[in-house]
Amino acid sequence: xxxxxxxxxxxxxxxxxxxxxxxxxxxxxxxxxxxxxxxxxxxxxxxxxxxxxxxxxxxxxxxxxxxxxxxxxxxxxxxxxxxxxxxxxxxxxxxxxxxxxxxxxxxxxxxxx
Numbered sequence: 001x002x003x004x005x006x007x008x009x010x011x012x013x014x015x016x017x018x019x020x021x022x023x024x025x026x027x028x029x030x031x032x033x034x035x036x037x038x039x040x041x042x043x044x045x046x047x048x049x050x051x052x053x054x055x056x057x058x059x060x061x062x063x064x065x066x067x068x069x070x071x072x073x074x075x076x077x078x079x080x081x082x083x084x085x086x087x088x089x090x091x092x093x094x095x096x097x098x099x100x101x102x103x104x105x106x107x108x109x110x111x112x113x
Contacts (some may be wrong), residue, residue, distance in 0.1 A: 002033070008064065015064075018058065018059060018062045021055070023051060024054050025087070026047065027041055027055045027059065028044055028087075030044040031065065031077060032078070032084060034077065034093075037073045037075050038096070056076055060076070064078070064080070066079050080085060
C-alpha cells in the first residue's frame with residue numbers, strides 16, 4: 001500500500017469499517033458456506049431479524065454481499081471470498097500475539113517463584 005492520499009485510502013478505511021462490527025462478521029461467517037436467506041442467517045447467528053436485515057443492507061451497499069431474489073425469498077452471498085482470507089490472516093496474527101503474550105506472562109511468573 002504505497003498510496004497515502006486520503007482520497008485513495010478512504011475506500012480502504014470504509015471496507016475495514018464494514019469488518020469492524022461483530023454482528024456483521026457473524027453475518028459474513030454465516031455466508032461462508034454459501035448463499036442464505038435471512039431466516040437461515042438468523043438461525044445461524046441467533047441475531048434478531050431487524051439486526052440481520054440492517055447489517056445485510058450495509059454489507060450489500062458496501063459491495064461485500066450481493067442479494068439475489070428467488071421467488072418470494074432473497075438469498076445473500078459473499079461477492080468476493082477473499083474476505084475470508086483476510087479474516088484468516090488477522091486471526092492468525094492475533095493467535096501469534098496471544099501466544100507471545102502467554103510466553104511473556106509465563107516468564108514473568110517464573111521470575112516470581
